[in-house]
Every structure is written in C-alpha cells, then in structure tokens.
Amino acid sequence: MFLTRAIYVSTPTVPMGPKERETVMNQISEAGLRHNPDNGISGLLAHDSDRFVQVLEGERTMLTETLIRIAADPRHTDFQLFSMQEISQRMFEGWAAVLISPGDWPASQPRRVAFECLTSEGLLERLLHIRRYGVVAARAITDAA
Ligand SMILES: Cc1cc2nc3c(=O)[nH]c(=O)nc-3n(C[C@H](O)[C@H](O)[C@H](O)COP(=O)(O)O)c2cc1C
Numbered sequence: 001m002f003l004t005r006a007i008y009v010s011t012p013t014v015p016m017g018p019k020e021r022e023t024v025m026n027q028i029s030e031a032g033l034r035h036n037p038d039n040g041i042s043g044l045l046a047h048d049s050d051r052f053v054q055v056l057e058g059e060r061t062m063l064t065e066t067l068i069r070i071a072a073d074p075r076h077t078d079f080q081l082f083s084m085q086e087i088s089q090r091m092f093e094g095w096a097a098v099l100i101s102p103g104d105w106p107a108s109q110p111r112r113v114a115f116e117c118l119t120s121e122g123l124l125e126r127l128l129h130i131r132r133y134g135v136v137a138a139r140a141i142t143d144a145a
Helices: 021-035 060-071 120-133
Strands: 003-012 041-049 051-059 076-086 097-099
Touching: 003 120, 021 041, 041 120, 051 060, 051 076, 051 120, 060 076, 076 120
Parallel strands: 041 097
Antiparallel strands: 003 051, 003 076, 041 051
C-alpha cells in the first residue's frame, strides 16, 4: 500500500456565480461523501468562480481511480495535475473532500492568490491554510464577497 497525495486545478464548465454554485457544489459534495470515506480518500476541494483546486489523499490505486473519474467529469475542464507523490502521512485526515466556497470565507481575512502562479507546494500550503482556519484563498479575480 502506497499512501499518495494528488493536487489538481481545473476550470468549471458550469456557471459558478453566487446563485448557481450552491447547487453544483452540493452535487459534487454528495458524490464525494458517497465515495471518498468508503474508498479511504481524504482531501479538500476549494473553488472560486473560475477554478477548482482539490487535494486528495489515499491508497495509490484507489486515488488513481478516483482522479480518473473526476477528470472525466463534464462539469470541469483544463484538468491540470500539479503533483502526485507518495507520502508518509495524511494532511487531511478526517476530511472527506470537504468543500469551501468563497461565500464561506470570512471577509476579514482576504488573501488574494493567483492559483495559476503557484507551485504545487504553494497550492498545498493554501489548502492547508483553508483546512486550519476555514478560510482564505481567493484568486485576484473573484466573486467572493
Ligand atoms: C471538481 C470536482 C471534484 C470532485 N470530487 C470528487 C471526489 O472527491 N470524490 C468523488 O467520488 N467524486 C468527486 N467528483 C464527482 C465525480 O466526478 C463523479 O461525478 C462521481 O464520483 C460519480 O459518482 P456517482 O457515480 O455515484 O454519481 C468531483 C467532481 C468535480 C467536478
């Protein structure tokens, strides 16, 4: 068994404006909760109006199957795998790919991040920050309040 962590960024093909995103994210959330715990997958998915960023951890074969399924999902495109590497322990234990939406980010802590300018380590750092503080990554262009 090889514990592995993957990070990808993609572009939504479905409208992710303030009105529509709740429905989309609820549907994705339901799928994640339906599959990830049983498959030993932990992680976190963040988004703004024009990017998804997700970190997923799990046993390598199951993680690969999950990534292939997600990458084929027509709700997003431009799937870019930033990194996939063996790890000794999880960083998102107990997180079944929980979703953080811009509306949930406290406005008191805006921190503008250009996801496409980040390395995989930079992305991981932001996702960890979101996990720790329930906050804080928005792109320079964002509809976050
Ligand atoms: C951005 C994004 C993230 C997703 N994350 C997950 C995930 O973590 N786990 C998962 O099982 N499905 C995830 N999905 C959904 C899958 O692509 C797929 O629709 C789902 O797993 C199919 O499940 P079902 O056959 O039970 O409907 C995600 C989809 C998108 C667009």
